[in-house]
Amino acid sequence: MSRPSVPALKATALRLLAMREHSREELRRKLEAKAEEGDDVEAVLDRMAETGLQSDQRFAESFVRSKGARMGVERLRRELLDRGVSSEVVATALGEGLEDDELSRARAIWLKKFGVVPQDRGDWARQARFLQSRGFAADVIRKLLKEPFNEPA
Template identity: 30%
Template sequence: MRARAVAWLAQRDHSEAELRAKLQRAQQQERQQQQQLDEDGAARRADPALDVDPAQAIDDVFSWLRSRGYLDDRRFVASRIAARQSQRGLAKIRHELGRHGLSLADDDAALLRGSEFERALALWQRRFGVAATEPREAARQARFLAGRGFGGDTVRRVLRQAGSGDALAGEAPAHDGPEASRTGPGAGTDLPED
């Protein structure tokens, strides 16, 4: 079981709850395979791991992993934040950590909350880049951001800024009229030329 746990942790960090569930499933599969072999009349393998209390065996693996620094829930939380913050809002990150039986530290939550608008705006720019011209499209953009865990106030701010043309920093807003092709002084304005 140790080798299996280390192999999973080598692929990526796991929370204790996630790794425990994986080990329990693996342990149960091993027991079922052994029972099938026993029922088929095959000789029983001499595997001492199958004779140990399953819960105690997993607890022993966790003690061994922690003592060597292989399993660390704080490191798992940090890796989840780093992996998710550019694509997810605070609510979604909290929810994901909650599924792993973990919570977000207050200082991490404050940092994420402080950058929520900028992260949502960057995600909106990557995904859409163009302000919605119809209510249906605006609703679709809002659902996208809300579904990624960004709060209602943040979503409204992003869409409001996108609609004002400020979302694409450094780029001039697009014009659809005949002035769009004009260049020089007064281009893109409604002022008549002299």
């Protein structure tokens, strides 16, 4: 694509960022679909980062704020890494406060979905799988469900 496409790519990037924060990698994928040369896309992405319009740190913090009440730390970490955010930025965004609060967040999700203590091993397994799919650690799930079915094998 010729040089005049850069303003169009900038406009597209600004329109995408106006809707919600995006990671650099998400923006790259969306802009490359519109461009023919990767150089133009990289130049636009560099300019967005230089001017502070795009920030992976800000994206990660926004993502954690919006999804944190519904997901465990592991799922948040996995989703951010899948979206192209570096592991250092992910670690900073997740911080210590979120891990400390994991049990209470899991309890809130569990209460909304189930609200009753599992009656048998099948119920326990179903509830545990649900919480695991939301990204909660096994120790948090065990604490929450209190493992009443620990009979010897």
